[in-house]
Amino acid sequence: MDWLIPLILTVITASTPLLLASTGELITEKSGVLNLGVEGMMLVGAISGFAVTATSGSAILGILAAIIAGMLMSLIFAFLTLTLMANQVATGLALTIFGVGFSALVGSGFVGFAIEPLPGLHIPLLTDIPLVGEILFGQDFLVYLSIVMVIAVGFFLSRTRGGLILKAVGDSHHSAHAIGYSVIKIRYMATMFGGAMAGLAGAYLSLSYTPMWAENMTAGRGWIALALVVFATWRPGRLLAGAYMFGLISVLQLHAQSAGVHVPSQFMSMLPYLATVIVLVIISSDRAKIRLNAPACIGQAFRPAQ
Amino acid sequence: MVRLEPRRQHSQAMVYLSPVLAILMTLFVGGIIFSFMGKNPFDALYTFFILPINNSYGISELFVKATPLVIIAIGLSMGFRANVWNIGAEGQLTMGAIFGGGLALYFYDSESMFLLPAMFVLGAIGGAFWGGIPALLRTRFNANEILTSLMLTYVATLFLSFLVHGPWRNPEGFNFPESRPFPDAGLLPVIYDGTRVHLGTAFAVLVVIAGWILLSKSVIGFQLRVVGKAPQAARHVGFRQKRMVWFTLLLGGALSGLAGLFEVAGPIGQLQPAISPGYGFTAIIVAFLGRLHPLGILFGGLIMALTYLGGELAQITLGLPNAVTGLFQGILLFFLLACDVLTKYRVRFGTPAAKGEAA
Numbered sequence: 001m002d003w004l005i006p007l008i009l010t011v012i013t014a015s016t017p018l019l020l021a022s023t024g025e026l027i028t029e030k031s032g033v034l035n036l037g038v039e040g041m042m043l044v045g046a047i048s049g050f051a052v053t054a055t056s057g058s059a060i061l062g063i064l065a066a067i068i069a070g071m072l073m074s075l076i077f078a079f080l081t082l083t084l085m086a087n088q089v090a091t092g093l094a095l096t097i098f099g100v101g102f103s104a105l106v107g108s109g110f111v112g113f114a115i116e117p118l119p120g121l122h123i124p125l126l127t128d129i130p131l132v133g134e135i136l137f138g139q140d141f142l143v144y145l146s147i148v149m150v151i152a153v154g155f156f157l158s159r160t161r162g163g164l165i166l167k168a169v170g171d172s173h174h175s176a177h178a179i180g181y182s183v184i185k186i187r188y189m190a191t192m193f194g195g196a197m198a199g200l201a202g203a204y205l206s207l208s209y210t211p212m213w214a215e216n217m218t219a220g221r222g223w224i225a226l227a228l229v230v231f232a233t234w235r236p237g238r239l240l241a242g243a244y245m246f247g248l249i250s251v252l253q254l255h256a257q258s259a260g261v262h263v264p265s266q267f268m269s270m271l272p273y274l275a276t277v278i279v280l281v282i283i284s285s286d287r288a289k290i291r292l293n294a295p296a297c298i299g300q301a302f303r304p305a306q
Numbered sequence: 307m308v309r310l311e312p313r314r315q316h317s318q319a320m321v322y323l324s325p326v327l328a329i330l331m332t333l334f335v336g337g338i339i340f341s342f343m344g345k346n347p348f349d350a351l352y353t354f355f356i357l358p359i360n361n362s363y364g365i366s367e368l369f370v371k372a373t374p375l376v377i378i379a380i381g382l383s384m385g386f387r388a389n390v391w392n393i394g395a396e397g398q399l400t401m402g403a404i405f406g407g408g409l410a411l412y413f414y415d416s417e418s419m420f421l422l423p424a425m426f427v428l429g430a431i432g433g434a435f436w437g438g439i440p441a442l443l444r445t446r447f448n449a450n451e452i453l454t455s456l457m458l459t460y461v462a463t464l465f466l467s468f469l470v471h472g473p474w475r476n477p478e479g480f481n482f483p484e485s486r487p488f489p490d491a492g493l494l495p496v497i498y499d500g501t502r503v504h505l506g507t508a509f510a511v512l513v514v515i516a517g518w519i520l521l522s523k524s525v526i527g528f529q530l531r532v533v534g535k536a537p538q539a540a541r542h543v544g545f546r547q548k549r550m551v552w553f554t555l556l557l558g559g560a561l562s563g564l565a566g567l568f569e570v571a572g573p574i575g576q577l578q579p580a581i582s583p584g585y586g587f588t589a590i591i592v593a594f595l596g597r598l599h600p601l602g603i604l605f606g607g608l609i610m611a612l613t614y615l616g617g618e619l620a621q622i623t624l625g626l627p628n629a630v631t632g633l634f635q636g637i638l639l640f641f642l643l644a645c646d647v648l649t650k651y652r653v654r655f656g657t658p659a660a661k662g663e664a665a
Contacts, residue, residue, distance in 0.1 A: 086646060097590075102629075104629030107629075270465075281454075
């Protein structure tokens with residue numbers, strides 16, 4: 001049993017950035033916008049959070065900076081695709097290419113810096129409960145926030161008027177426009193929410209997961225987050241399950257080696273990417289299910305008739 | 307108030323002007339970024355864009371760097387025209403290098419004149435194989451090719467890393483993670499003495515011509531153009547979307563694989579963990595910079611090759627981090643996409659005229 005607790009702890013930390021980023025992208029996609037720039041927004045969030053934390057000494061300021069940076073990145077995307085009606089796929093790719101370059105440039109001055117990782121929660125008695133204490137009550141606050149956010153998003157989408165409007169905009173922008181909702185404004189907000197969450201996911205990586213900066217430290221997690229949204233068929237409950245499943249797959253490598261499994265490390269590192277492909281295939285082959293759940297207007301530009 | 311008003315037909319002038327405009331805006335923003343970094347913007351821009359090509363060796367290096375970009379971008383542009391988003395060219399390039407390079411390592415003492423042509427074939431097969439997987443998954447299982455092709459890039463890179471760290475490591479190589487050097491019979495001949503310009507560069511020119519003929523003269527080229535512009539019309543006349551997916555991903559994969567083989571059999575000469583500074587991703591920008599047209603891509607490839615050379619030079623002489631190259635590439639793509647709006651819409655100032663005069 002002594003391997004189980006560390007395993008669960010590493011699964012939680014590996015899953016949290018995926019959950020944060022995919023929760024944001026879920027809202028963006030529900031509004032009918034496909035932002036493929038998650039990887040770039042996460043990287044810019046990661047370096048902004050790290051740089052501000054390292055220079056100011058305050059992790060809270062760092063996290064705020066990461067959220068703002070993610071939102072600014074998504075604003076570039078929103079302006080190009082929603083206002084100028086540029087192709088969403090191409091613009092999302094541009095956002096990732098830009099984010100990789102920008103974060104590496106800013107980050108070149110921060111390689112080798114060390115910061116204190118985000119402190120874990122400590123509630124006397126509760127955190128000290130054997131076995132489950134540290135898992136349930138010893139995480140840093142972003143872990144709890146990621147779970148609160150996915151529940152909140154689930155509630156928002158299924159139980160609130162705002163959620164209904166958001167889904168209407170994503171499913172039929174012309175009807176939503178006809179009954180008087182501002183499609184573009186709502187999509188701007190949904191896109192910026194996605195940016196903020198991606199920035200937060202990046203901050204989690206550079207402040208908690210590995211408290212340091214390295215070029216391209218997201219290593220494809222932004223793309224996996226995008227795949228998770230499809231895997232979850234745009235439903236928050238399944239997103240939570242999917243993020244933790246991927247977290248588990250991505251830490252298997254560390255634990256397999258200590259358990260004496262002798263597979264070359266490169267093959268173990270391939271697992272999350274291969275799992276993403278397999279999961280996409282399984283989910284997407286059920287065309288009816290995808291058609292039923294996918295926002296009908298996803299990726300389409302909207303231009304109100306004047 | 308600024309409004310966008312749809313044009314009746316795409317502006318021909320803007321089709322050519324918008325990339326130029328995007329480049330100028332990128333230079334302007336680049337100058338601002340350089341001055342933020344405490345460099346004289348004019349010196350920095352000069353170092354980045356003029357200095358690398360003010361001598362004949364520099365120009366030859368430009369061709370060396372443009373070669374893979376152009377070859378890959380021609381393949382990708384065919385897919386982008388038909389809304390097939392292959393963004394895994396980097397992985398297809400890697401697989402081409404593994405397949406073709408593997409042959410050179412297997413016959414490492416060969417002197418046969420057939421080795422190189424066989425490597426070409428295997429390189430193309432390797433890339434097409436890696437591009438064919440997303441095609442199969444998209445046509446058979448409806449899986450999004452954007453995500454699958456990208457995920458396979460990570461897999462290919464890790465596979466190459468495994469090979470050069472493990473079974474294909476040079477036994478006489480002091481434990482460095484790299485393969486044996488390829489035999490002379492497996493190296494691309496240099497076509498211009500004193501430079502690194504190799505046979506692949508000549509091939510890139512052929513690919514441009516072939517791409518242009520394919521697009522303008524062949525039936526499948528016509529279908530690609532129609533599918534991209536009017537997908538519903540294409541469906542009505544019975545163009546099969548699945549065939550487009552297979553064709554563009556196999557072609558894009560084969561060309562990327564060849565480009566990868568040219569890199570390892572040309573400038574590099576062996577297999578090593580890193581064989582490309584992101585050519586597969588930069589080629590996406592090249593395709594857009596060239597407006598998905600083969601001749602445009604030729605120019606686009608040269609311009610993007612310049613950003614690589616400029617980045618290297620700026621790193622050496624000005625101490626700028628190499629990441630500046632990626633930043634420039636991203637900004638250029640932003641401006642390209644933004645300027646594209648000018649081909650489809652007219653920018654109007656003021657509120658719409660009441661009696662429809664503005665139309």
